[in-house]
Structures are given as C-alpha cells and as structure tokens.
Amino acid sequence: MSDIFNNEIFEAFAGAADNVYIYVCDMATDISRWSRSAVDYFALEDEYISNAATVWAERIHPDDIDLYTDDITKVFAGTKKTHDCQYRAKNYLGEYVWVECKGSVIRDNNGNPKIFAGLMTRIDGQSKYDNLTGLLTTQSLRDFDFTSQTGAALLFGIDGFRKVMGHYGYNTGDEILVVFAKKIKSMCKPNWKLFRFSGDEFLLLAFSENRKNICDFYKKVCQETDVIELKDGRKVGISASAGGVCFPEDADTREVLINKLEHSLEYAKNTDRGTLVFFSEEIARKHERGEILREDLKHCIKNDFQGFELYYQPLIHPEKQTIVGCECLLRWQGEKIKDSYPIEFIKVLEDYGGIREVGYWVMEQAIKRQVEWRDTYKNLWVSFNVSYQQFMDDAFEERLDLYAKKYNVRPEDMIIELTESCAVSNPKELASMFNRLRRRGFKIALDDFGTAYASLEMLKSLQVDYIKIEHSFVRELAEPGHDIDFVIIDNLLELCRHLGCQSIVEGVENSQVADIVGTMDANLLQGYYYSRPVCLEDFEKLLAADQETKEANTKDVK
Numbered sequence: 001m002s003d004i005f006n007n008e009i010f011e012a013f014a015g016a017a018d019n020v021y022i023y024v025c026d027m028a029t030d031i032s033r034w035s036r037s038a039v040d041y042f043a044l045e046d047e048y049i050s051n052a053a054t055v056w057a058e059r060i061h062p063d064d065i066d067l068y069t070d071d072i073t074k075v076f077a078g079t080k081k082t083h084d085c086q087y088r089a090k091n092y093l094g095e096y097v098w099v100e101c102k103g104s105v106i107r108d109n110n111g112n113p114k115i116f117a118g119l120m121t122r123i124d125g126q127s128k129y130d131n132l133t134g135l136l137t138t139q140s141l142r143d144f145d146f147t148s149q150t151g152a153a154l155l156f157g158i159d160g161f162r163k164v165m166g167h168y169g170y171n172t173g174d175e176i177l178v179v180f181a182k183k184i185k186s187m188c189k190p191n192w193k194l195f196r197f198s199g200d201e202f203l204l205l206a207f208s209e210n211r212k213n214i215c216d217f218y219k220k221v222c223q224e225t226d227v228i229e230l231k232d233g234r235k236v237g238i239s240a241s242a243g244g245v246c247f248p249e250d251a252d253t254r255e256v257l258i259n260k261l262e263h264s265l266e267y268a269k270n271t272d273r274g275t276l277v278f279f280s281e282e283i284a285r286k287h288e289r290g291e292i293l294r295e296d297l298k299h300c301i302k303n304d305f306q307g308f309e310l311y312y313q314p315l316i317h318p319e320k321q322t323i324v325g326c327e328c329l330l331r332w333q334g335e336k337i338k339d340s341y342p343i344e345f346i347k348v349l350e351d352y353g354g355i356r357e358v359g360y361w362v363m364e365q366a367i368k369r370q371v372e373w374r375d376t377y378k379n380l381w382v383s384f385n386v387s388y389q390q391f392m393d394d395a396f397e398e399r400l401d402l403y404a405k406k407y408n409v410r411p412e413d414m415i416i417e418l419t420e421s422c423a424v425s426n427p428k429e430l431a432s433m434f435n436r437l438r439r440r441g442f443k444i445a446l447d448d449f450g451t452a453y454a455s456l457e458m459l460k461s462l463q464v465d466y467i468k469i470e471h472s473f474v475r476e477l478a479e480p481g482h483d484i485d486f487v488i489i490d491n492l493l494e495l496c497r498h499l500g501c502q503s504i505v506e507g508v509e510n511s512q513v514a515d516i517v518g519t520m521d522a523n524l525l526q527g528y529y530y531s532r533p534v535c536l537e538d539f540e541k542l543l544a545a546d547q548e549t550k551e552a553n554t555k556d557v558k
C-alpha cells in the first residue's frame with residue numbers, strides 16, 4: 001500500500017476536529033484514505049476506499065451532484081487547480097448535511113497527478129445539524145409547519161445524565177447520546193422529525209400520530225434504550241423521561257409547544273422519573289409556582305436571608321433519654337409563598353444554585369449556635385445538612401474553616417450530614433474531602449441510610465462517623481406486619497457496628513416504636529416522639545428542661 005497513507009501527519013490531522021474530515025488519494029490506483037470520523041459519520045465502508053467519486057456520488061444530494069462532478073472532473077483533468085465546492089451529503093442517519101470540500105492535486109516530477117488531498121468540513125452545523133449526533137437542531141424547527149398538521153410531540157431527557165457524565169466522563173457521555181439518538185431515529189417513521197434539543201434532550205415531531213400511538217412508541221424506546229452498549233463492550237443502564245404535547249390543539253405556535261414540552265419533561269423528572277407525562281393544567285400551575293418560588297427565594301436571599309430560619313430537633317441518648325445534640329433543619333417563609341416545605345424549596349434552591357449561599361448561611365448559624373450553647377449545655381453536638389452539590393463547591397472547606405475560626409468552635413462538636421447520598425457521582429473526591437474534614441475533627445454522618453442501593457455502595461469508599469437510618473423503616477415499626485422493618489434496622493445496626501461507626505435511628509414517632517428501638521443497640525435516637533423540629537425559643541426551653549433532668553439524675557446518683 002502506498003506510503004502516503006501510513007503517515008503520522010494524516011493521523012494527527014484526522015483527530016484534530018470533529019466536524020472536519022480529511023482525505024488523501026493515490027491517483028495512480030484511485031484508492032483513498034479517509035479519517036475515522038468521516039467513516040463513522042458518513043457510514044463509509046472502510047478507511048480505505050476505491051473510486052471515491054462513485055462512493056460520494058451515492059451520498060451527495062441529487063440537486064448538488066452535477067456541481068460536484070463538474071468540479072472534481074476539472075481538477076483531475078488539470079484544468080482547475082483546486083477542488084472547492086459545497087454540497088449536501090448523506091450522513092449515517094440518512095440525513096443530508098451541508099459540507100464544504102476543498103482539495104488540491106500534488107504532481108510528480110514529470111507533472112503527472114500523484115496525490116489528491118484535502119478537507120471536508122461540515123458547514124451550517126451550528127444552525128441546522130447537530131455536530132455530535134447529526135440530528136437536526138431546534139433552529140430548523142421553524143422549517144416545519146406543524147400547526148397546520150396534527151400529531152404529537154415528545155421531549156425526551158435522559159434521567160440523571162449529569163451524574164452519568166460525572167461517572168463515565170465526557171467522551172462516554174457523548175457516546176451514550178449518539179447511541180441513544182441513533183436508536184430513537186431508527187424507530188421513527190419516515191415522516192417524523194427528530195431534533196437534538198439540548199444536552200441530553202431530544203425532541204420528536206410525530207406527524208399524524210395520536211396520543212395513544214405515541215405512548216406506545218415511548219414505551220418501546222424505553223425498552224430499547226434501557227441498556228446502552230458502548231464500543232468497548234461496556235453496558236450502561238439508563239432511563240429516559242419524556243414530556244408530551246398534542247398539536248395543534250395544545251400548542252399552536254412553536255414557542256408554546258417548546259414551553260409546554262419543557263414543563264412536562266421537568267414535571268416527569270421531578271415526580272416520576274422514567275415516565276411520559278402529557279401537558280396538563282396541573283403542570284402549568286406547578287410550573288408557575290416554581291417560578292414564583294424561585295423569584296421569592298432570590299429576593300429573600302438578597303435581603304439578608306429574610307424569612308429563613310433554623311429549626312432544631314433533639315438527638316436523644318437511648319438509655320439516659322436525655323438530649324445529646326440537635327439537627328438544624330431549614331425553614332423558610334417567603335414574601336409571596338408562605339407554605340413551602342424544605343423538600344420543595346430546597347429542590348428549587350438546588351436547581352438554580354441558590355443552595356450555595358443558603359448552605360453557607362446554615363453552616364454559619366449552626367456553628368454560631370453551638371458556640372453560644374457550649375458553656376451552658378456541655379458536649380451538645382450540633383448537626384447540619386449538606387447536599388453533595390454543596391460539598392463539591394470549591395469554597396466549601398474554606399468557608400468551614402473561616403466560620404470555625406471566627407466563632408472558635410470545636411470541630412468535634414459539629415456533625416455534617418450528607419443528604420441524598422444517591423446523587424454522589426464522584427465518591428473518591430468526596431472520600432478525600434471527608435478524610436480531610438475528619439482529620440480536622442469534624443464528624444460526618446450519612447443521612448437517610450438504606451433508601452438507595454447507592455448508600456451501600458457508598459460505604460465501600462467513604463469513612464463516616466455516623467449512619468442515620470432512614471425514618472421510613474422506623475415509623476411503622478410497631479404496626480402489625482412490619483416485622484421485616486425490625487430485621488432491616490437490626491441488620492443495619494449490625495452493619496454500623498461492623499464498620500465501627502455510630503448509628504442514629506430517625507423517625508421514632510411514638511412510645512411503642514421507642515420501646516422497640518430501645519431493645520436494639522442504637523447509639524442515638526431522633527423523632528417526633530421526643531420532639532418535632534422546633535424554633536430556637538422552644539428548643540432552648542427543651543434544653544433547659546433537659547438540663548434540670550440531668551442535674552436531678554446526678555443528685556440521685558450521689
């Protein structure tokens with residue numbers, strides 16, 4: 001084979017850009033070599049092809065073929081110096097993409113054509129076709145008049161894609177998107193249109209379809225894409241949620257269609273991942289509330305955390321039945337929204353990034369509080385909640401140091417709880433941060449333990465001081481038919497002992513549950529039975545009463 005192909009320079013150029021393809025042709029044999037990206041993108045048979053002009057003639061749009069043939073013939077005949085033309089060529093999905101092809105002929109010492117080499121560049125890719133998947137971009141949505149036709153639109157989103165990217169890296173993330181797009185595309189009818197919407201989202205316009213057909217289609221897509229097989233043989237399990245809108249009855253303009261699809265997908269992701277949700281009035285109301293909530297939260301944060309407050313819930317020593325610490329739990333009343341629970345407003349804060357500032361506010365308040373109580377209530381531990389997203393903030397350790405020094409807190413008196421351990425995409429990084437914090441004396445707790453497989457997985461890499469056993473196992477412990485909860489808790493406690501960490505059993509709601517848990521070997525208890533989370537004033541009353549009990553107990557012993 002000609003040595004013009006076995007050339008490191010070819011390799012270097014070939015890998016340089018993902019929307020530029022390079023080629024070199026030995027004109028004596030008419031064999032050409034194409035960069036790997038061209039082979040994949042234009043579904044060529046091999047890197048080496050014979051008679052490239054014929055191969056391309058099959059791929060070039062019929063309207064552009066004469067232009068192409070004319071130009072290339074002139075170049076080969078020597079009447080034109082360089083090949084330079086733009087045409088549409090079919091990609092691996094069977095879609096036409098605009099390319100610009102430029103090349104020159106290199107002649108031998110006798111002036112005979114020897115090598116033809118050049119570049120093919122995808123143009124108009126920004127607006128019309130997506131570089132990665134080759135699908136249409138939403139720019140080209142305006143080319144489709146769906147308002148005068150009936151049909152259904154779907155917006156697919158891969159669940160937890162950020163986490164997938166964090167776990168497998170960007171390149172694998174891209175590969176997953178390409179396989180996913182290819183799969184959906186292969187299942188579409190010829191008159192349907194599939195677009196890369198953004199990131200991991202894909203929009204489908206299924207003309208002449210009704211709601212039922214499109215629901216069946218969605219189910220099939222889920223079945224076909226639940227395991228993505230990568231080039232290197234690895235398999236990645238994924239799930240996709242979707243929002244759905246029928247047109248033109250539910251959307252008579254492009255903007256309305258896109259808005260409604262986005263809101264429906266958001267709703268599906270937040271309430272029931274891995275399902276298709278069609279737009280409804282409830283979704284519209286939820287979305288509107290979310291918008292008001294976000295603005296209200298931003299306004300309050302700007303106004304010196306107006307409306308934010310910490311509530312405190314005691315941690316109880318099981319034998320002594322006294323308070324040994326408390327968990328700080330965030331409460332908020334906005335100017336417009338007065339009835340939002342943490343589960344709702346913390347999600348909004350996390351989604352738009354406001355949790356960062358609020359989290360630091362909670363951190364400072366919790367530390368300040370511990371120091372204020374330290375002299376009166378000896379050895380009182382104070383815990384506060386931190387999500388994975390907060391832990392991963394660059395300034396987290398710096399802020400902790402800052403407040404620890406400012407208030408002169410003893411790190412041993414603070415417990416930092418990791419909420420939502422299932423969202424951890426980089427356990428190694430988190431493990432080294434935990435180790436640094438623990439070396440400085442801070443205690444770390446794994447919250448809501450037992451709710452996700454991820455929490456068990458987490459224990460392999462993370463060393464923690466406390467494991468908090470989720471209240472869903474505990475609350476109904478005394479009810480008939482809940483023997484399995486007892487077995488689960490008992491085994492989780494055994495696991496804690498085995499790992500050398502302390503246990504906190506949450507969700508002790510009544511005396512019957514307290515009695516049962518009392519027979520087990522938990523280190524600390526928490527729940528409504530002892531106290532609901534209460535405001536500062538009420539918690540200080542609880543502390544004062546608890547102090548009296550402790551003093552009375554000491555006198556009794558004397």
Ligand code: C2E
Binds near residue numbers: 330362385448
């Ligand atoms: P969590 O950390 O698991 O907090 C415990 C939740 O269980 C609290 O709900 C508490 O009120 C509730 N709880 C306590 N005892 C019982 C009981 O006996 N029975 C039942 N059914 N529930 C009980 P809350 O305060 O609504 O907090 C919900 C979640 O919000 C927390 O779950 C935590 O994940 C998050 N959160 C609260 N404050 C903060 C914060 O400052 N930062 C962050 N990142 N998350 C927070």
Ligand code: CA
Binds near residue numbers: 327385417419447
């Ligand atoms: Ca917690």
